[in-house]
Amino acid sequence: MGKVIVVTSGKGGVGKTTSTAALGAALAQRNEKVVVVDFDVGLRNLDLVMGAERRVVYDLINVIQGDAKLTQALIRDKRMENLFLLPASQTRDKDNLTAEGVEKVIGELKKYFDWVICDSPAGIERGATLAMRHADIAVVVTNPEVSSVRDSDRIIGLLDSKTLKAERGERMEKHLLLTRYDAVRAERGDMLKVDDVLEILSIPLVGIIPESSDVLRASNVGAPVTLAEPRSAPAMAYFEAARRLAGEDIPVTIPEEKRGLLGKIFARRAA
Amino acid sequence: MTKVLTDDDRSIRIKGRSFLAVVLSPALPLDQWLARLDDLAARSAGFFLTRPVVLDVTELQIDRAQLKELLAELSARNVSIMGIEGARPSMMAPGMPPALKGGRPSGDIEVKQTEPVSGEVQTEPPRVEITEQPRPTLQSLVIKESVRSGQSVIFAEGDVTILGSVSSGAEVIAGGSVHIYGSLRGRAMAGSVGNTSARIFCRKLEAELVAIDGIYKMAEDLSPDLIGHPAQLWLEGDAILADKMN
Numbered sequence: 001m002g003k004v005i006v007v008t009s010g011k012g013g014v015g016k017t018t019s020t021a022a023l024g025a026a027l028a029q030r031n032e033k034v035v036v037v038d039f040d041v042g043l044r045n046l047d048l049v050m051g052a053e054r055r056v057v058y059d060l061i062n063v064i065q066g067d068a069k070l071t072q073a074l075i076r077d078k079r080m081e082n083l084f085l086l087p088a089s090q091t092r093d094k095d096n097l098t099a100e101g102v103e104k105v106i107g108e109l110k111k112y113f114d115w116v117i118c119d120s121p122a123g124i125e126r127g128a129t130l131a132m133r134h135a136d137i138a139v140v141v142t143n144p145e146v147s148s149v150r151d152s153d154r155i156i157g158l159l160d161s162k163t164l165k166a167e168r169g170e171r172m173e174k175h176l177l178l179t180r181y182d183a184v185r186a187e188r189g190d191m192l193k194v195d196d197v198l199e200i201l202s203i204p205l206v207g208i209i210p211e212s213s214d215v216l217r218a219s220n221v222g223a224p225v226t227l228a229e230p231r232s233a234p235a236m237a238y239f240e241a242a243r244r245l246a247g248e249d250i251p252v253t254i255p256e257e258k259r260g261l262l263g264k265i266f267a268r269r270a271a
Numbered sequence: 272m273t274k275v276l277t278d279d280d281r282s283i284r285i286k287g288r289s290f291l292a293v294v295l296s297p298a299l300p301l302d303q304w305l306a307r308l309d310d311l312a313a314r315s316a317g318f319f320l321t322r323p324v325v326l327d328v329t330e331l332q333i334d335r336a337q338l339k340e341l342l343a344e345l346s347a348r349n350v351s352i353m354g355i356e357g358a359r360p361s362m363m364a365p366g367m368p369p370a371l372k373g374g375r376p377s378g379d380i381e382v383k384q385t386e387p388v389s390g391e392v393q394t395e396p397p398r399v400e401i402t403e404q405p406r407p408t409l410q411s412l413v414i415k416e417s418v419r420s421g422q423s424v425i426f427a428e429g430d431v432t433i434l435g436s437v438s439s440g441a442e443v444i445a446g447g448s449v450h451i452y453g454s455l456r457g458r459a460m461a462g463s464v465g466n467t468s469a470r471i472f473c474r475k476l477e478a479e480l481v482a483i484d485g486i487y488k489m490a491e492d493l494s495p496d497l498i499g500h501p502a503q504l505w506l507e508g509d510a511i512l513a514d515k516m517n
Binding site: 124150151153154156157158160161199200202 | 416417418421422435438441453
């Protein structure tokens with residue numbers, strides 16, 4: 001049986017979808033079978049970031065409502081044969097997600113895949129609670145700023161009360177993924193520092209993804225950053241996070257952008 | 272014409288208090304139930320006269336007009352309804368007693384019968400016997416983790432101890448003292464049922480709001496040199512005092 005990861009945050013725009021795609025591609029490069037599932041019904045994005053938007057025929061809602069088989073809705077990645085996408089519906093709304101339907105789909109996916117990664121919508125409503133409901137592991141994506149931290153705190157509370165694991169009295173495994181981190185700005189006090197965020201949220205850190213234009217560029221060409229620019233600093237950080245999720249015990253580092261001496265001087269001046 | 276509306280020495284106290292109310296649960300058909308009520312009232316004169324009565328309509332399939340009629344019937348019998356439990360919003364109308372929820376069951380209340388025959392000397396005043404009333408014991412609640420944003424811990428029976436932190440946007444309400452072994456970033460309210468000796472203790476004070484026995488202080492009212500330090504807060508008169516702890 002595969003493991004179910006939910007990538008969640010509460011707040012929107014912190015990098016859930018980007019992180020889902022990057023972690024999915026990173027785990028797939030370890031030769032494990034991975035499916036990324038978009039739960040953002042009505043506002044789907046994962047298909048774009050995965051570069052599969054023109055290949056969507058059936059979606060999660062079709063499968064839940066019995067209009068399509070799971071195998072018909074799964075889209076195999078063109079670059080990696082063990083990476084799949086289950087897209088969300090763009091034309092329906094979140095009311096079409098039912099607890100029984102989601103349970104059935106996740107249960108089936110767990111049989112075929114080593115990793116089922118659920119990309120949660122923002123918010124704390126139906127879509128988000130159903131995305132986290134069947135998870136074994138939660139990746140809480142947080143930006144180093146106060147509103148994102150508070151929303152993550154709220155989500156951690158829900159992970160500990162509204163999930164199947166919590167209802168069975170077990171503990172949900174939770175990991176903090178700090179995204180869009182800029183060491184220079186954190187040092188200057190414009191951003192929260194890693195330790196501040198960790199003190200407030202008090203869950204283990206799985207990775208620090210540096211703020212980088214590589215991430216945006218990868219999204220725009222429709223590829224996870226771990227496939228498009230595997231040598232870039234954010235990609236390295238996602239690879240490290242994936243290794244930790246797979247159970248490896250390695251220290252968390254803050255990967256830095258590799259710039260020449262001139263680049264460093266200009267970066268300082270621009271910042 | 273000037274009038275001083277605020278008086279810094281006296282703050283408004285908002286307290287919680289629980290009372291034992293008599294609950295009446297009518298059954299259909301209502302005229303038969305009212306007849307039984309009349310029968311009971313005849314045998315124990317004045318039982319409902321001075322008592323707060325809650326009307327439980329959870330099991331009752333009636334509409335707004337019928338509820339209004341029932342209230343009028345009860346009012347004619349000198350039964351004063353203080354609240355209605357289990358009513359659907361469609362049944363309620365302005366002017367009706369407020370809707371109540373969250374009632375906890377207590378023991379049955381026996382109606383002591385008064386003898387209808389006069390001339391006999393009443394040796395004992397009519398009284399209500401409450402069976403199995405729980406003996407009050409000091410209680411405490413221990414939360415082994417952090418209270419996250421959006422969560423609230425409410426424990427009117429005694430002290431609350433939190434082994435983790437209380438996050439921004441979370442709240443802890445205790446009838447007794449509040450002990451927080453992590454940081455207090457949210458709200459803590461101690462002595463919520465009127466306990467002036469309740470205190471708030473925390474390892475790191477960064478609270479949004481603290482209250483003891485209904486008197487509260489906002490974050491900006493707290494002395495800046497306490498912020499970020501271990502502290503305790505208590506009540507003296509109508510003022511919350513705070514001090515660092517080592």
